[in-house]
Amino acid sequence: MGISGKTRVCAIIGDPVEHSLSPVMHNAAFKELGLNLVYVAFTVTTKELKDAILGARRLGLRGLNVTMPHKNAVMNYLDEVDATAKAIGAVNTILSNQGKLIGYNTDGNGAMIALQENGVYPEEKKLVLLGAGGAAKAIAYHAAQDVAELVILNRTPEKAKKLADVLRKSFGNKVKGGTLSSTVLKDELETADILVNATSVGMHPDVNSSPVPSSLLRIDLCVMDIIYNPLETRLIADAKSVGSKVVSGLEMLIYQGAVAFEIWTNCPAPVEVMRNAALNELEKQGVRH
Ligand SMILES: NC(=O)c1ccc[n+]([C@@H]2O[C@H](COP(=O)([O-])OP(=O)(O)OC[C@H]3O[C@@H](n4cnc5c(N)ncnc54)[C@H](OP(=O)(O)O)[C@@H]3O)[C@@H](O)[C@H]2O)c1
Numbered sequence: 056m057g058i059s060g061k062t063r064v065c066a067i068i069g070d071p072v073e074h075s076l077s078p079v080m081h082n083a084a085f086k087e088l089g090l091n092l093v094y095v096a097f098t099v100t101t102k103e104l105k106d107a108i109l110g111a112r113r114l115g116l117r118g119l120n121v122t123m124p125h126k127n128a129v130m131n132y133l134d135e136v137d138a139t140a141k142a143i144g145a146v147n148t149i150l151s152n153q154g155k156l157i158g159y160n161t162d163g164n165g166a167m168i169a170l171q172e173n174g175v176y177p178e179e180k181k182l183v184l185l186g187a188g189g190a191a192k193a194i195a196y197h198a199a200q201d202v203a204e205l206v207i208l209n210r211t212p213e214k215a216k217k218l219a220d221v222l223r224k225s226f227g228n229k230v231k232g233g234t235l236s237s238t239v240l241k242d243e244l245e246t247a248d249i250l251v252n253a254t255s256v257g258m259h260p261d262v263n264s265s266p267v268p269s270s271l272l273r274i275d276l277c278v279m280d281i282i283y284n285p286l287e288t289r290l291i292a293d294a295k296s297v298g299s300k301v302v303s304g305l306e307m308l309i310y311q312g313a314v315a316f317e318i319w320t321n322c323p324a325p326v327e328v329m330r331n332a333a334l335n336e337l338e339k340q341g342v343r344h
Contacts, residue, residue, distance in 0.1 A: 058093060067095075067122060072122065083332035121146055126146060133156045135158065139164075139196065140158050161315050168313070169302055173300070187232070190281055215232035251281065283304035
């Protein structure tokens with residue numbers, strides 16, 4: 056659909072945003088469904104955040120994605136924040152609804168949908184989550200609702216323990232936190248069904264690193280790495296080589312985008328179209344497979 060006087064705008068704000076895959080993913084999806092929407096990227100520094108949100112209000116933007124470093128601070132400038140995003144303490148999606156800006160977090164939901172759509176079902180399973188940063192927090196909140204046991208391990212163990220303490224208040228003793236070390240990993244992975252890496256270990260340019268020694272991987276341990284640059288991390292390659300089921304970070308990226316798309320449009324997201332658009336863009340950007 057061509058741009059007209061009735062075209063509404065969605066955008067991603069953050070710093071940096073030039074390499075974001077969201078514009079190509081969402082524009083392909085809008086086109087597929089013939090929606091009169093366009094998606095662009097705006098670089099917004101911390102100092103500019105408040106004005107940027109005011110600008111989005113005044114210009115009547117339909118929706119926003121929010122990325123680093125604004126996921127926490129943006130909550131101060133919204134009219135409402137949904138309960139899940141409030142619990143996670145971060146917003147990555149904003150809907151403008153009749154002049155009201157409402158914040159959501161689709162990261163954790165996107166990760167859990169990515170697992171399920173790839174044949175990994177967390178219900179009644181033990182999930183070991185590596186990391187306690189922004190993405191890990193969002194995933195932990197959603198995973199805790201489904202799994203039988205959630206173990207959060209982080210290089211800085213205090214952060215994992217703090218996150219586990221908060222989650223235990225809602226989900227009970229099935230959540231625990233600890234140190235990301237080979238000894239603890241060995242103990243915890245022995246009885247785990249699903250491993251999710253939400254640390255940045257293995258991300259470009261650190262492509263030869265993995266947070267888990269390959270000797271601890273086994274065929275009946277499903278592995279998801281939320282890193283999507285490279286598309287196949289060292290951890291995913293190691294897991295594949297022992298025959299495990301694997302889920303890449305691109306899947307989480309696509310499904311967090313799909314959930315945002317549905318919030319803005321009330322239409323089911325054309326996931327295949329979004330996946331192809333993201334893959335084409337990654338290829339253009341020279342991201343390693
Ligand atoms: N696929 C997607 O849709 C998606 C969405 C969001 C993020 N991501 C990816 O997820 C990763 C984490 O993002 P984030 O926003 O959560 O970042 P963050 O808030 O900065 O958290 C980084 C995490 O990685 C850990 N870490 C960093 N370096 C480490 C090292 N050398 N050894 C062990 N642990 C280390 C940190 O541990 P400490 O607490 O000890 O520092 C922390 O737990 C990034 O690669 C990002 O690109 C993917």
